[in-house]
Amino acid sequence: MDFLRPGSLAEALAMKAERPDAVPIAGGTDVMVELNFDVRRPAALLDLTRVAELSEWDTDDGAIRIGAGVPYTRIITELGARLPGLAMAARTVGSPQIRNRGTVGGNLGSASPAGDAHPPLLAGQGVVEIASVRGSRTLPAEEFFLGPKRSALDPDELVTAVLVPMAPGPQQFAKVGTRNAMVIAVCSFAVAIDPGRRAVGTGIGSAGPTPLRAPAAEAFAAAEMAGRWESRAPLPDTVLGRFGELVGAAARPIDDVRGTAAYRRHALSVLARRTLAWAWRDYCSGGWS
Secondary structure, X not given: OEEEOOOOHHHHHHXXXXXOOEEEEOOOOOHHHHHHOOOOOOOEEEEOOOOHHHHOEEEEOOEEEEEOOOEHHHHHHXXXXXXXXXXXXXXXXXXXHHHHHXXXXXXXXXXXXXXXXXXXXXXXXXXXXXXXXXXXXXXXXXXXXXXOOEEOOOOOOEEEEEEEEOOOOOEEEEEEOOOOOOOOOOEEEEEEEEOOOOEEEEEEEOOOOOOEOOHHHHHHHHXXXXXXXXXXXXXXXXXXXXXXXXXXXXXXXXXEOOEOHHHHHXXXXXXXXXXXXXXXXXXXXOOOO
């Protein structure tokens, strides 16, 4: 196995163009597991840890551009107030050691349906930035995923960043697992309220071949909130319950060792009902600014 170690983004893209079979590695929290269990034996590894351009974040016209090498710990400590949904998801990723190493870019690169960062990116209208020696392009997060561990990346491309609008309103994330920490989600859900657009965003994880949105649930919630934005009246339990049902219906789960499809749909309905209630409560109480 060859080990390639570029010192800049330009060098990394050139190496990836020359060796499209090279597997990128940054934190290694996914790749090293596959190597250790002999699930994958690539011809080459492309080490991105020395590429400084990938380890930075900045603001860009109302959005946060997060380099693919920014670890979860920095998202929590440096961006928690601006991207609360993504920060909540980051807090559920593994142990402190994993959060110090793991990155959103790596999560996207592996394209696992169970990736914890994916639902908040969908709910918050995240955009994935992709680059190669041919140039760069962007894709909405929901279009990036093509199937289980399959993404829209061409063989010579790398994920360079993700762009997420600064949260215009309350956001929430929750997941169900077999224990409280260091666990792959049985299912997960993110919701984002946008008072300016009078809109609601959703993201479903670990309950389909790719991370999913729930468009019918989004439209239903927005319609029910239409007369409540100014009055900040509570959402009735019937509205929260129906929202949960629509989220569960949008999922495409399977039975596996972590849970049945029926359980995932039920759990997602509960998570959706709770997270929407929490987010709306934050909006109504003025806790969000």
